[in-house]
Amino acid sequence: MNLERTSIADSRILVVGGAGFVGSNLVHRLIEDGAEVVHIVDNFLSAEPFNIPDNPKVQVTGLSINEDGLLEKLGADWDIVFHLATYHGNQSSIANPHEDHENNLRTTLVLADHFSASTSLRSLVYASAGCTVAEKTYDEALATSEDDAVSLYLDSPYQISKIVGEFYLNYFERSSGLPSVKARFQNVYGPREILGAGKWRGTPATVWRNVVPTFIYRAIKGEKLSLDNEGRNSRDFIYVEDLVDGLIRCATLGEVGGVYNLASGVETTIKELAEVILEETDSRSELEMLPARDWDRSGRRFGSTEKSLEEMDFLAQTSLRDGIRKTIEWTKLNLEKIDETIAQHESKIT
Secondary structure, rough: OOOOOOOOOOOOEEEEEEOHHHHHHHHHHHHHHOOOOOOOOOOOOOHHHHHHHOOOEEEEEOOOOOOOOHHHHHHHOOOOEEOOOOOOOOOHHOOOHHHHHHHHHHHHHHHHHHHHOOOOOOOOEEEEEHHHHHOOOOOOOOEOOOOOOOOOOOOHHHHHHHHHHHHHHHHHHHHHOOOEEEEEEEEEEEOOOOOOOOOOOOOOOHHHOHHHHHHHHHHHHHHOOEHHHOOOOOEEEEHHHHHHHHHHHHHHOOOOOOEEEOOOOOOEEEEHHHHHHHHHHOEEEEEOEEEOOOOOOOOOOOOOOOHHHHOOOOOOOOHHHHHHHHHHHHHHHHHHHHHHHHHHOOHHHH
């Protein structure tokens, strides 16, 4: 295991999608780790300024990275680029595949093309998705490894965009030496994920964006928790602080051209998740059992941690229950703000 680390300290870092849930947590960590400057580019499609740290080292451009002339203005003199911009998530992409292409895939192409000639860039870390390679099964799941086969039949434009983004980075790495690293996220949860953040994106998933914040919010409010496929589906839940540590390790330790799972390695059913949240919120919310979603063939999945541990010494440290407790605490402290962001879409979701 070669752990010769490149330091974040004194680095000039560009974070595309840096105002979002994962991005804002990453920016806070980068400042703590001594980055010289962190420049956020975010069009606030699914983010709120609320999450951005008030720090003189943080700069913000409130545009899409696709905006004509923006990359030329920003230049290529950056040490590290984190590409976290996306069109969140599966259901929004199904409702509007063209917007997914623009915000989830074209962003990757323009960044890769722009930085392919950079002489200063040490690493471009790309947020990919574990669901792109996970076996589509409702039977017993095996841990998804980085070299598992990719199906030609994926469940959503979001998944297609994420894996084609990897293909673009592989091309530019081979053709020009672009120092890219692909980080395949599992199901990330934790503080700063704001329900309803950003603009309406065509479906109620704009508000009820991920299962953990949705269940926590509804449990606090005493509302029912809806379990697709009666909660039998399983996922790999990774706390956001652990994932941020994984992203930094990808930037400083990841092999150029490499791909790494950022996973807990623990399979948790949605019913088990709901039960933990009800216990930790002391909620009497009822569980509503629903049929499986007609578009989702990924019944059970979780990620292998072997490669990330071996090559980057990365292993998630936060148990699901501890992470849920921290997320509940943050949600309660920020409930008024979350209510406000949900309310801006109220006429469309009721």
